[in-house]
Amino acid sequence: xxxxxxxxxxxxxxxxxxxxxxxxxxxxxxxxxxxxxxxxxxxxxxxxxxxxxxxxxxxxxxxxxxxxxxxxxxxxxxxxxxxxxxxxxxxxxxxxxxxxxxxxxxxxxxxxxxxxxxxxxxxxxxxxx
Amino acid sequence: xxxxxxxxxxxxxxxxxxxxxxxxxxxxxxxxxxxxxxxxxxxxxxxxxxxxxxxxxxxxxxxxxxxxxxxxxxxxxxxxxxxxxxxxxxxxxxxxxxxxxxxxxxxxxxxxxxxxxxxxxxxxxxxxx
Amino acid sequence: xxxxxxxxxxxxxxxxxxxxxxxxxxxxxxxxxxxxxxxxxxxxxxxxxxxxxxxxxxxxxxxxxxxxxxxxxxxxxxxxxxxxxxxxxxxxxxxxxxxxxxxxxxxxxxxxxxxxxxxxxxxxxxxxx
Amino acid sequence: xxxxxxxxxxxxxxxxxxxxxxxxxxxxxxxxxxxxxxxxxxxxxxxxxxxxxxxxxxxxxxxxxxxxxxxxxxxxxxxxxxxxxxxxxxxxxxxxxxxxxxxxxxxxxxxxxxxxxxxxxxxxxxxxx
DNA sequence: GTGGTCTAGACCACC
DNA sequence: GTGGTCTAGACCACT
Numbered sequence: 422x423x424x425x426x427x428x429x430x431x432x433x434x435x436x437x438x439x440x441x442x443x444x445x446x447x448x449x450x451x452x453x454x455x456x457x458x459x460x461x462x463x464x465x466x467x468x469x470x471x472x473x474x475x476x477x478x479x480x481x482x483x484x485x486x487x488x489x490x491x492x493x494x495x496x497x498x499x500x501x502x503x504x505x506x507x508x509x510x511x512x513x514x515x516x517x518x519x520x521x522x523x524x525x526x527x528x529x530x531x532x533x534x535x536x537x538x539x540x541x542x543x544x545x546x547x548x549x550x
Numbered sequence: 551x552x553x554x555x556x557x558x559x560x561x562x563x564x565x566x567x568x569x570x571x572x573x574x575x576x577x578x579x580x581x582x583x584x585x586x587x588x589x590x591x592x593x594x595x596x597x598x599x600x601x602x603x604x605x606x607x608x609x610x611x612x613x614x615x616x617x618x619x620x621x622x623x624x625x626x627x628x629x630x631x632x633x634x635x636x637x638x639x640x641x642x643x644x645x646x647x648x649x650x651x652x653x654x655x656x657x658x659x660x661x662x663x664x665x666x667x668x669x670x671x672x673x674x675x676x677x678x679x
Numbered sequence: 680x681x682x683x684x685x686x687x688x689x690x691x692x693x694x695x696x697x698x699x700x701x702x703x704x705x706x707x708x709x710x711x712x713x714x715x716x717x718x719x720x721x722x723x724x725x726x727x728x729x730x731x732x733x734x735x736x737x738x739x740x741x742x743x744x745x746x747x748x749x750x751x752x753x754x755x756x757x758x759x760x761x762x763x764x765x766x767x768x769x770x771x772x773x774x775x776x777x778x779x780x781x782x783x784x785x786x787x788x789x790x791x792x793x794x795x796x797x798x799x800x801x802x803x804x805x806x807x808x
Numbered sequence: 809x810x811x812x813x814x815x816x817x818x819x820x821x822x823x824x825x826x827x828x829x830x831x832x833x834x835x836x837x838x839x840x841x842x843x844x845x846x847x848x849x850x851x852x853x854x855x856x857x858x859x860x861x862x863x864x865x866x867x868x869x870x871x872x873x874x875x876x877x878x879x880x881x882x883x884x885x886x887x888x889x890x891x892x893x894x895x896x897x898x899x900x901x902x903x904x905x906x907x908x909x910x911x912x913x914x915x916x917x918x919x920x921x922x923x924x925x926x927x928x929x930x931x932x933x934x935x936x937x
Numbered sequence: 938g939t940g941g942t943c944t945a946g947a948c949c950a951c952c
Numbered sequence: 953g954t955g956g957t958c959t960a961g962a963c964c965a966c967t
Binding site for chain 4: 957958959960961
């Protein structure tokens, strides 16, 4: 489980960490109940302050993507479709916003659908534990 | 041309202003070369500082969505497909990220494509100047 | 003698007018002692305020590029190399600044010299009445 | 890293600041990833308002010459040839304009080329990070 | 301490 | 009246 931080990125470091871990989870690289590095481990690996990792993990836990067991570590949460309908609404709204701008930029419906098919082909058949 | 600011929103005010005006432009409500409110006018309407509007307008201008003429006012920029290849890349990348998360949340490809068709139906045939 | 103004240009209108007339003179399209449009004529052609033209002409006269004869009109000044050594210094300084940035952007000396040759080829042999 | 502002200069202060820092970068005095003074530091040194520096830095960042890291400071961006094709076009166009006027002022092609060679000799072999 | 955002109030150039 | 620039002083998020 490795990723790098971009210190020139405008986003806060903890946002980058969240985004990276989230990507590892939704791409299926990290499986359900798999252990992820402890706060201290990751802080050392990335050479940043543990507080920053702490904040990222806490956020991910609130979002239902990971869970922590005291004295054991943090783990990938098993997928639960019903867990966050709010997140789904949010994504749909973002999706519509992006599509609207694509329409404005003269991207054809066919091109847009092609992107959808492409993503589903790449990620759709991945195993989910 | 009216919209409201949400002072509880965590985003900077000028970002909200940008987003609102952008939406008015890409939705076709504001037409090419149509005049938008002056910096002072809008500041008064929204009861915020003119500098904040100024910043939003300046940003929108560098993004190619509006143009400002000294002593005349600010106007919607005529659409220019070739103007913003970078923005298109950015949008495509965002699109893929959202779709990836939708895959993870078990949204079917058919549902995703339905959203695309829906947006194109609603906005695709709008007149452009 | 025609040119167009770009109202979206950030420069003041009178600067654009100056630049256009200057280009017509240095490119040899307007010859020495040739008459240029009166303030009123040009103002009407461009549909802008005569004061703006007035200011442009006054500036050009100060720079030695045109001269005005009361009740006759304005004319292209005959070329006089010794007239503005200051302008030459200014140009040389600008030239060096641009070249310095080209160096930084990895443009080769050969490319730069090619541009020089190209311009001289195009404009060098033009007749100067 | 020192320079002075000319308060009689007609250009905005932030433009002067930008020009000065740009010169330090393209001349190689400031190296890649080298830290430049913080907004507040420089404001104090020049005895002007921090907002003015902020604006200059922001502009330099969008031009790709520096990058800023929150809570860390601002730094010289590593050179990226592909980053700025638009700027190159702009410079070339300016170069041609200046050369055209030099032709008009009877500066010989040889003299112009000599200037080019001179600049490349002075700056061409500087180290880049 | 750093960059980023915001306000209030001011002056300038342009048309 | 319009956009553009500048100051002074303030608060916030981040590390």
